[in-house]
Amino acid sequence: MDHTHRFVEDLVGQCRVPPGTSVSMGRDFDPAGGDGTLSRSEGQPQLEEVIQVIDDYQDRLSAAATRGILLVIQALDAGGKDSTIKHVMRGLNPQGVEVHSFKEPTDEELRHDFLWRCQRVAPERGRIGIFNRSHYEDVLVVRVHSELLRRQGGSDRAGTTRIWARRFQEINDWEHHLVANDIAVVKVLLNVSKAEQARRFIDRIDRPEKNWKFAPSDIHERRYWDDYQRALGEMLSHSSTEWAPWHVVPADRKWFARLATAAILAQTLIDIDPQYPKVDASVRRQMATDREALVAELHGSSEH
Ligand code: AMP
Ligand code: MG
Numbered sequence: 001m002d003h004t005h006r007f008v009e010d011l012v013g014q015c016r017v018p019p020g021t022s023v024s025m026g027r028d029f030d031p032a033g034g035d036g037t038l039s040r041s042e043g044q045p046q047l048e049e050v051i052q053v054i055d056d057y058q059d060r061l062s063a064a065a066t067r068g069i070l071l072v073i074q075a076l077d078a079g080g081k082d083s084t085i086k087h088v089m090r091g092l093n094p095q096g097v098e099v100h101s102f103k104e105p106t107d108e109e110l111r112h113d114f115l116w117r118c119q120r121v122a123p124e125r126g127r128i129g130i131f132n133r134s135h136y137e138d139v140l141v142v143r144v145h146s147e148l149l150r151r152q153g154g155s156d157r158a159g160t161t162r163i164w165a166r167r168f169q170e171i172n173d174w175e176h177h178l179v180a181n182d183i184a185v186v187k188v189l190l191n192v193s194k195a196e197q198a199r200r201f202i203d204r205i206d207r208p209e210k211n212w213k214f215a216p217s218d219i220h221e222r223r224y225w226d227d228y229q230r231a232l233g234e235m236l237s238h239s240s241t242e243w244a245p246w247h248v249v250p251a252d253r254k255w256f257a258r259l260a261t262a263a264i265l266a267q268t269l270i271d272i273d274p275q276y277p278k279v280d281a282s283v284r285r286q287m288a289t290d291r292e293a294l295v296a297e298l299h300g301s302s303e304h
Helices: 003-015 040-064 081-089 135-139 146-151 163-180 194-206 208-213 216-222 225-239 254-272 281-302
Strands: 068-075 097-101 128-132 183-191 246-250
Touching (some): 003 246, 003 254, 040 081, 040 254, 068 081, 068 254, 081 097, 081 128, 081 254, 135 163, 163 225, 194 208, 194 216, 225 246, 246 254
Parallel strands (some): 068 128, 068 183, 097 128, 183 246
């Protein structure tokens, strides 16, 4: 295994939430953490190498078209989802990747089951789909503000007992279904601290070109910080599975969050190890004949 592959494997291992463990955000994860040895200046060339790995493997993923990847990215406001996606995408051929952002559900979306809008845009084999927020909003924001459940009719009405346990089961089953159908599912939580969120909000207020990113409702949501931390802990404890594990990425330092997220995507590609399709013997013979004809044509035309 070369140096970059080993680096990637170590980093991903540090972030992975072991399936079946019960975790708590405050106790188990440090938003300011990192790999402990790496400095920012070392992180930059390391990111370039990881992006090179992604680039190389994605080409094979597209060519093989037998497996796809769904990369789910969750974070609280100002957790760095947009900028992380931007950086990780640098290593991807735009033709083979799609990003879907999940906002407050539309009326149409609310008339369907909560997974409907995600299933509709799940990636096909050969492609990488990135979810900027995801079906997990339905066990996060909807759990923190359970009155939102009332907009989701039928059996999902508020008051239904065990709704969250059921939703985790449904999410795990759906992700299992995707994996069984050759779509790898890999999940990243960008873990930002409350203080860092405040600094980033201030920055959004101070810089006119960032004002658009700031919503007054962000301050309102911040009041529910502890509720969100609890909901995140529950999410990790109930939906980090063998087939679709969660990774908690310390996100107070943006460069580290980018590097770790890129590494997680790289490791998923390395595990899949897609191969260029092999051409069979008869096609190879035909190609040899075609090649001769093309070469002859070039020589022929250069004589005129
Ligand atoms: P942003 O990502 O900043 O554009 O904000 C999108 C907003 O949509 C966030 O406040 C999310 O919490 C909210 N959102 C996303 N999915 C849902 C959902 N299923 N139910 C309610 N709100 C949601
Ligand atoms: Mg926002």
